[in-house]
Amino acid sequence: MEKVNVGKRILSANEQFAQQNSQLLAQRRQLCLNMISSPGSGKTTLLVRTISDLKDELRMGVIEGDLRTDIDAQRVRATQAPAIQIETQGACHLSAKQVNDALEQLPLDALDVIFIENVGNLVCPSAFELGENGKVVVLSVAEGDDKPAKYPAIFAKSKVMLINKIDLLSGGLVEFDIERVTTDARRLNKSIEIFPVSARTGAGMPQWYDWLKEQVRQTRR
Amino acid sequence: MEKVNVGKRILSANEQFAQQNSQLLAQRRQLCLNMISSPGSGKTTLLVRTISDLKDELRMGVIEGDLRTDIDAQRVRATQAPAIQIETQGACHLSAKQVNDALEQLPLDALDVIFIENVGNLVCPSAFELGENGKVVVLSVAEGDDKPAKYPAIFAKSKVMLINKIDLLSGGLVEFDIERVTTDARRLNKSIEIFPVSARTGAGMPQWYDWLKEQVRQTRR
Numbered sequence: 001m002e003k004v005n006v007g008k009r010i011l012s013a014n015e016q017f018a019q020q021n022s023q024l025l026a027q028r029r030q031l032c033l034n035m036i037s038s039p040g041s042g043k044t045t046l047l048v049r050t051i052s053d054l055k056d057e058l059r060m061g062v063i064e065g066d067l068r069t070d071i072d073a074q075r076v077r078a079t080q081a082p083a084i085q086i087e088t089q090g091a092c093h094l095s096a097k098q099v100n101d102a103l104e105q106l107p108l109d110a111l112d113v114i115f116i117e118n119v120g121n122l123v124c125p126s127a128f129e130l131g132e133n134g135k136v137v138v139l140s141v142a143e144g145d146d147k148p149a150k151y152p153a154i155f156a157k158s159k160v161m162l163i164n165k166i167d168l169l170s171g172g173l174v175e176f177d178i179e180r181v182t183t184d185a186r187r188l189n190k191s192i193e194i195f196p197v198s199a200r201t202g203a204g205m206p207q208w209y210d211w212l213k214e215q216v217r218q219t220r221r
Numbered sequence: 222m223e224k225v226n227v228g229k230r231i232l233s234a235n236e237q238f239a240q241q242n243s244q245l246l247a248q249r250r251q252l253c254l255n256m257i258s259s260p261g262s263g264k265t266t267l268l269v270r271t272i273s274d275l276k277d278e279l280r281m282g283v284i285e286g287d288l289r290t291d292i293d294a295q296r297v298r299a300t301q302a303p304a305i306q307i308e309t310q311g312a313c314h315l316s317a318k319q320v321n322d323a324l325e326q327l328p329l330d331a332l333d334v335i336f337i338e339n340v341g342n343l344v345c346p347s348a349f350e351l352g353e354n355g356k357v358v359v360l361s362v363a364e365g366d367d368k369p370a371k372y373p374a375i376f377a378k379s380k381v382m383l384i385n386k387i388d389l390l391s392g393g394l395v396e397f398d399i400e401r402v403t404t405d406a407r408r409l410n411k412s413i414e415i416f417p418v419s420a421r422t423g424a425g426m427p428q429w430y431d432w433l434k435e436q437v438r439q440t441r442r
Contacts, residue, residue, distance in 0.1 A: 038260045039343050039372060040364025067344065069370050090374060092313065092344040120372070122260050123288065123313040123342050142363030142386065143261025149290050151260060151341070153311060165363065171392040173421075200394075 014128055017096035021103060021131025025114075031219040032114040034130050036154055037138035038147075039120030042164045044072045046138060046199040047115055051079045053202075054209055058216060060113045063102040065094040072117060082106055093125040094118050100131075112216050122147070126154035133219060134159035141165050141176040148184035156188040160195065162208060167198040235349055238317030242324060242352025246335075252440040253335040255351050257375055258359035259368075260341030263385045265293045267359065267420040268336055272300045274423075275430060279437060281334045284323040286315040293338060303327055314346040315339050321352075333437055343368070347375035354440060355380035362386050362397040369405035377409040381416065383429060388419040 025032050035043050044064075051060050062083040064072040073085035084102040086094060099116060106114065116132060118125040126135070137158040139147055142165055148155040155161065163181065168174045178196055185192050193211055197204035246253050256264050265285075272281050283304040285293045294306035305323040307315060320337060327335065337353060339346040347356070358379040360368055363386055369376040376382065384402065389395045399417055406413050414432060418425035 038341070038364075039368055040259060040361070066371050068373055069367075071367055071371065090344075092342075119344065120259070121313075121342060121344050123311075123340065124345065140261070140363060142361060142389070143259075146290075146292055147260055150287050150292065152289055168363070168389070168392075168394055171389075171394060173389055173392060 014096045017100045018129040018131040021096055021100055023131075024103065025131065025133065028108060029220050030108065030111065030114060031216050032116065032130075032132045033159075033215075034116045034118060034125075034132035034135045035138060036118045036122070036125045036135055036158070037120060038122045038140070038143055041120070041138045041140040041143065042199050043117050043120075043138050044075050046162065046164060046197070047117060048075055048079055049199045049202065049205065050209070050212070051076070051081045053205065054212070055079070057213065058112045059110055060115060061106045061108075061111045063094075063099060063106070063114065063116045065098070065117060065119045067091070067119060082111075088119060092119060092121050092123075093128050094130060095128060096130045113212070122151045122154055126157055133215070136160045136162060138162045138164050139181070141168050141174050145175075145177045145181045145184075148181055148188060152188050155185045155192065158189065158192060160193045160208075160211065161185055163194065163196040164199055166196045166203060167201045235317045238321045239350040239352040242317055242321055244352075245324065246352065246354065249329060250441050251329065251332065251335060252437050253337065253351075253353045254436075255337045255339060255346075255353040255356045256359060257339045257343070257346045257356055257379070258341065259343045259361070259364055262341075262359045262361040262364065263420050264338050264341075264359050265296050267383065267385060267418070268338060269296055269300055270420045270423065270426065271430070271433070272297070272302045274426065275433070276300070278434065279333045280331055281336060282327045282329075282332045284315075284320060284327070284335065284337045286319070286338060286340045288312070288340060303332075309340060313340060313342050313344075314349050315351060316349060317351045334433070343372045343375055347378055354436070357381045357383060359383045359385055360402070362389050362395050366396075366398045366402045366405075369402055369409060373409050376406045376413065379410065379413060381414045381429075381432065382406055384415065384417040385420055387417045387424060388422045 070085040073083040076083035135158040291306040294304040297304035
């Protein structure tokens, strides 16, 4: 019982900050997406390509979450976009308080979209709301097509699934059934948008960009 | 303060069960390895191949941890090896209590090695001892060579790092610097053994098998 009560108290402190973040974003009509995946699915490469390809249409900033290092923030800053690195010092997910602090450091007036790149972890980040407008789950084809069945929570909660690294399918070295993943993900979440992409080659990225631009339009209304 | 205290209490309940497991294994002189990785690094494929290739030399059983489904236990059982599935119902790591229960269900007298395949998560499982003789971290080349730098805890604590899916390097579609990973891992953990392997093609597996058989010999002494 004690465990349950404490769990609730921690979550509700997180929820308070999530609500603050959500209100700030709503007042400013800014889109904020929480990117969640296993380690190494290619979230940073996806963001770097998105920022570069859309640099004349959307102004984007990134909040980077990692246990250690600012490798990812450095990669984003190389595109000239602003990036705030949060080092969680071992914690397995970002908290709404950390995002709250990072939002204060970003030049919000100069941004249309704020991406939060969560800690690489397909489990824990799905349980902590950050005040975002939506979650985007990234799944690399190298991880296998059983992930929605085995890790359902994040697929049930996401607005979008990006199936990344589809260029690996061409060599025949990776087996991955896009239809199986689509069926399993839609069983958990009827309205999830699914975009197979390669952040490396650019394949499929325009569909993701169209979705992103439409979300920015809707958030501005 | 409250958070810190509760954290300690939960860990120490886990530690009590870990100690029980450790004593049971020591009495029986059985080797037990805790396999930890991101989702989709190929842990199950590695175990299935290891069990098949060594079936005339070592008798192996598996404790499978997943949030949902018994897909992995079914794959192991197809090799005729015994497998106990633990569904964590959303929890991000196995606990020593769950392993304690699973050990009671395995035919221990008929086994030389017990593998624990932890929940796919590079962060949380590293903080929970299960009573094992050693941790084995599995890293797929598709995940990128920055993982020891970004997720140091599990690399610091593991006896072995298996660098899996090295067959993907041949196509030139995946960039992965084995030297960088080796340097970063050894900086955290001087004595870590490193085996680049492909569970799919079998490349490099004999070195891992030699290590495994030597560990069984040492545990029996």
